[in-house]
Amino acid sequence: MDAVVFDLDGVLVDSERTWDEVRRAFAAEHGGVWPPEATVAMQGMSTPEWGDYLVREVGVRLSAEEAARGVIAEMARRYEQGPPVLPGAVEAVRAVAERWPVAIASSSPPVLIQAFLEATDLGGLVRVAVSSEQAGAGKPAPDVYLLAARGLGVEPGRCAAVEDSTNGLKSARAAGMAVYAIPNPDFPPAPEALEGAVVLGGIGELAGALGRG
Structure with a gap:
């Protein structure tokens, strides 16, 4: 990876x-x-x-x-008062970025992605941050993940994707990436979308799981 x-x-x-x-x-x-x-x-x-x-x-x-x-x-x-950052999310990105180049591939518009990066001070660690607006098609199409990989200069098959939703999991899989799933408890993904994914109980488990992968 x-x-x-x-x-x-x-x-x-x-x-x-x-x-x-x-x-x-x-x-x-x-x-x-x-x-x-x-x-x-x-x-x-x-x-x-x-x-x-x-x-x-x-x-x-x-x-x-x-x-x-x-x-x-x-x-x-x-x-405006700061995005609702999930507990452990910033720490997880920082831990992962110590070992691998990191990108964001989101369906949010660029203005909200930028708000997250500024609020968390992660802009210097996240090398590429792309919106599906820029990719031409949203998830479950693979376009935004392929765009992120291209921005990193890495083959999609050499990337891991971290996702929570049915359409997001399908998108990452369609891009050919290894998929790590953190199911959203409010909007759980369809069981078939989790097939082949490494399913985690929370984002705090991610760095260790990636190391084992």
Whole structure:
């Protein structure tokens, strides 16, 4: 293994519930009706994709671009006091970065990725931080992981990916990376998405598991 690529939402920040709350409230405010499958479906989508989903599937009465801008503006407002960093996340990234080059491959927009890096002072350790907005397709497509590996100058098959969600796990696997899963207790991944992954009980176990791998 030559590098480690982290997902952001649900792995390093406890933001999956926040995304869900913000999108649900925004949809209700703009005429949408929330389908039961919407929460899981949008996990991992790029910004253009979930903006379109809010309009097409949820019924938000705006353009996809307007919906995305509105949701991201509220997320950025909530991040103003600092993103909800998960316990042990910063320490885990620092421990991993002592041995391997580190990247972030996230479906969050660049403004929220940057907010995380600034709040945690990890910008100097995370060599590459890319959003699925920049990759062209969101998870479960492999594009954002492939972009991160390319930025690191490492073959995808020589990378480990750290993920929590169904779409994220599928994305990392499709990119050909070794997959380390930290299942999100609020939105647990589908059992089939965990097949072939090293399943951890928490991010504090990651550095040791990678060393054994």
